[in-house]
Amino acid sequence: MVVAMRLQRFGSRHSPFYRIVVANRRAPRDGKFIERVGTYNPFPRNDMTKVCSMNFDRIKYWLSVGAQPSDRVSYLLGLAGILPPHPNRHLLKGTPPASSEETQSEE
Template sequence: MATKIRLARGGSKKRPYYRIVVADIRAPRDGRFIEKVGSYNPMLPKDSENRVELNVERIQHWLGTGAQPTDRVARFLDAAGLLKREPRNNPKKAQLGRKAQERLDEKKAAEEEAAAAAAAAAEEAAAE
């Protein structure tokens, strides 16, 4: 059976609370799970020690049996020193989209035309 270590959402509307669970990959997000191995409360400050709670022994057991953590859980495990997570590489993240790039090019062209027109007007005034 393929298993994942993932987050199961709980809490009320606009007050999220997550259980870190080991579940079959086919089970629904908030549905049946095999074992609860921790919790995550995003409402607490980032430096709070109770923000992420992990049962280290059980997580190591499940990682040893082949359970794959999701990306967010892998970040928690990396912070706790249980798993080495390689940083992702997205070289296109800072690049503008096609339409935004076109708008920027049009704006630059308009500024260059305005600067050229101003320079021509200054030369004409100086020539008189």
């Protein structure tokens, strides 16, 4: 069985709330899951902080037995320090791509 860590969407229209779950990769997005290991609220609170809570022990366990995180979950785990920073961070909104030539010589 191929196991994935991914986001499961809750909330109403235009105000999503996500659970970080461990599920069979073939299961539907909002369908059956094995274990819930955290939550993520993409909307910032009044102090402009986004809330993401995780059960680090269970996440480390599932990563050790071969669970594959989705792109967004691996990005969140990179921010939390569990995984190395996500390599495709330039694909996310608001961050410019890292260029190979930082400065151009003026002649």
